[in-house]
Amino acid sequence: xxxxxxxxxxxxxxxxxxxxxxxxxxxxxxxxxxxxxxxxxxxxxxxxxxxxxxxxxxxxxxxxxxxxxxxxxxxxxxxxxxxxxxxxxxxxxxxxxxxxxxxxxxxxxxxxxxxxxxxxxxxxxxxxxxxxxxxxxxxxxxxxxxxxxxxxxxxxxxx
Amino acid sequence: xxxxxxxxxxxxxxxxxxxxxxxxxxxxxxxxxxxxxxxxxxxxxxxxxxxxxxxxxxxxxxxxxxxxxxxxxxxxxxxxxxxxxxxxxxxxxxxxxxxxxxxxxxxxxxxxxxxxxxxxxxxxxxxxxxxxxxxxxxxxxxxxxxxxxxxxxxxxxxxxxxxxxxxxxxxxxxxxxxxxxxxxxxxxxxxxxxxxxxxxxxxxxxxxxxxxxxxxxxxxxxxxxxxxxxxxxxxxxxxxxxxxxxxxxxxxxxxxxxxxxxxxxxxxxxxxxxxxxxxxxxxxxxxxxxxxxxxxxxxxxxxxxxxxxxxxxxxxxxxxxxxxxxxxxxxxxxxxxxxxxxxxxxxxxxxxxxxxxxxxxxxxxxxxxxxxxxxxxxxxxxxxxxxxxxxxxxxxxxxxxxxxxxxxxxxxxxxxxxxx
Numbered sequence: 001x002x003x004x005x006x007x008x009x010x011x012x013x014x015x016x017x018x019x020x021x022x023x024x025x026x027x028x029x030x031x032x033x034x035x036x037x038x039x040x041x042x043x044x045x046x047x048x049x050x051x052x053x054x055x056x057x058x059x060x061x062x063x064x065x066x067x068x069x070x071x072x073x074x075x076x077x078x079x080x081x082x083x084x085x086x087x088x089x090x091x092x093x094x095x096x097x098x099x100x101x102x103x104x105x106x107x108x109x110x111x112x113x114x115x116x117x118x119x120x121x122x123x124x125x126x127x128x129x130x131x132x133x134x135x136x137x138x139x140x141x142x143x144x145x146x147x148x149x150x151x152x153x154x155x156x157x158x159x
Numbered sequence: 160x161x162x163x164x165x166x167x168x169x170x171x172x173x174x175x176x177x178x179x180x181x182x183x184x185x186x187x188x189x190x191x192x193x194x195x196x197x198x199x200x201x202x203x204x205x206x207x208x209x210x211x212x213x214x215x216x217x218x219x220x221x222x223x224x225x226x227x228x229x230x231x232x233x234x235x236x237x238x239x240x241x242x243x244x245x246x247x248x249x250x251x252x253x254x255x256x257x258x259x260x261x262x263x264x265x266x267x268x269x270x271x272x273x274x275x276x277x278x279x280x281x282x283x284x285x286x287x288x289x290x291x292x293x294x295x296x297x298x299x300x301x302x303x304x305x306x307x308x309x310x311x312x313x314x315x316x317x318x319x320x321x322x323x324x325x326x327x328x329x330x331x332x333x334x335x336x337x338x339x340x341x342x343x344x345x346x347x348x349x350x351x352x353x354x355x356x357x358x359x360x361x362x363x364x365x366x367x368x369x370x371x372x373x374x375x376x377x378x379x380x381x382x383x384x385x386x387x388x389x390x391x392x393x394x395x396x397x398x399x400x401x402x403x404x405x406x407x408x409x410x411x412x413x414x415x416x417x418x419x420x421x422x423x424x425x426x427x428x429x430x431x432x433x434x435x436x437x438x439x440x441x442x443x444x445x446x447x448x449x450x451x452x453x454x455x456x457x458x459x460x461x462x463x464x465x466x467x468x469x470x471x472x473x474x475x476x477x478x479x480x481x482x483x484x485x486x487x488x489x490x491x492x493x494x495x496x497x498x499x500x501x502x503x504x505x506x507x508x509x510x511x512x513x514x515x516x517x518x519x520x521x522x523x524x525x526x527x528x529x530x531x532x533x534x535x536x537x538x539x540x541x542x543x544x545x546x547x548x549x550x551x552x553x554x555x556x557x558x559x560x561x562x563x564x565x566x567x568x569x570x571x572x573x574x575x576x577x578x579x
Contacts (some may be wrong), residue, residue: 013347024232026198028200065282065283089381
């Protein structure tokens with residue numbers, strides 16, 4: 001499985017309250033949630049994001065609230081993969097459980113800039129920066145988690 | 160090599176004699192929790208997947224606490240969906256307006272969690288029950304859904320940080336100051352993917368309520384769980400509230416820890432976490448005058464009766480400063496009744512505070528005390544992220560109940576010694 005898209009870059013500790021503020025959690029509608037994705041730190045995100053785009057951030061991405069609305073809003077907004085130096089653990093498992101690919105890679109998080117075109121190979125963990133002509137080796141998932149992701153989430157894998 | 164307390168609970172629930180850090184396991188669950196924000200997503204998935212029963216109707220619980228009493232039509236619709244689901248599947252531990260409370264104050268009070276349990280909750284502060292010697296951790300709605308259907312969840316076995324507590328807290332210093340100090344020391348990802356295990360001689364000087372406040376904020380250091388060694392106080396607390404059988408797990412003497420931190424409780428000072436991260440912990444000698452607009456005393460972190468008693472002692476015969484709103488939110492119906500019976504409400508009302516029905520409300524910027532652009536609040540809650548209590552350009556300062564009360568009186572961030 002691969003992802004290819006243009007990068008939107010953010011910093012450390014992007015918490016789930018800014019990914020989707022609690023004032024919008026009175027709905028479970030994916031489109032309504034996506035419409036407010038990232039708005040407290042980047043009002044323009046939802047206008048500039050395109051289907052297949054990639055989010056890159058620094059340490060502890062997705063910290064804070066356990067709201068699954070956060071990876072749902074990112075996925076629905078068009079984001080095909082999140083790359084970060086590290087992920088907060090609840091966000092990490094939520095993303096796997098709903099089938100939003102994520103990958104940890106400190107080098108990629110450091111070197112990739114907003115607007116770069118990046119390809120990720122999830123089987124090998126290899127990240128290719130087509131704009132800068134660089135590659136970075138990310139941490140591929142263990143087989144147990146690959147199975148969940150390949151079946152598009154935890155519930156499908158239980159069937 | 161031995162196992163940590165957390166590893167022992169996980170091994171026992173996975174039917175394994177031994178587990179080690181990094182191992183992926185499937186474990187049996189003693190309780191699955193959701194609230195009015197996270198349960199609807201889980202229920203949608205449950206129905207979509209075609210499940211037609213829950214694994215054990217006594218081991219699923221839903222608490223309507225985030226946007227209740229319903230703040231708007233959409234919130235009301237989400238609660239109705241939870242109510243209908245629990246009615247349909249005969250889930251008895253469904254708590255709604257009139258018998259609810261902020262979930263992590265409510266479950267220990269109702270005796271629904273006991274020592275040695277393995278609990279998941281679709282709420283990040285589910286780590287609170289580690290205070291009772293249980294393994295409990297926050298998950299998302301899909302995990303909640305799978306847990307409700309199968310009674311199982313997958314886990315990566317965590318390594319651990321050990322916090323060896325010694326000494327005794329000084330007057331007007333609380334366990335909230337201790338946990339803010341610890342988060343300030345290790346950072347918001349200092350315990351990422353790890354357990355935070357608290358033990359040591361100082362434990363005897365912390366009440367179970369003190370420990371609930373500290374375990375509650377393990378997630379703010381990125382921790383998978385926070386867990387306290389079990390002692391007589393734990394057992395006394397459990398036995399007074401629950402008939403459920405419990406199991407005491409102790410860390411092996413040769414258990415391995417990534418780090419061991421020694422914390423002398425007598426050295427901790429009143430601590431405030433500045434915007435916009437809980438790790439921005441400062442003591443009063445590190446900042447000057449900071450004027451405030453609002454104070455919130457409540458939440459799953461500090462809405463217990465001990466917290467209200469401590470705040471009322473500061474408010475006695477004093478007034479909230481002009482231009483400051485102070486909102487007091489007892490965390491459960493039982494705490495509310497206790498506070499009323501003990502005369503605490505009279506003190507709060509005379510001081511000019513507003514007393515609310517139990518709700519998470521302003522803690523997550525839901526309702527009951529939202530901040531306008533540029534406003535500042537001191538809150539006994541657990542998060543101070545951008546926009547957490549309202550406008551993205553508002554600010555939240557995290558503090559203990561006595562610091563919050565003192566700040567309400569002076570209109571600036573203050574310690575109790577300034578008003579007592």
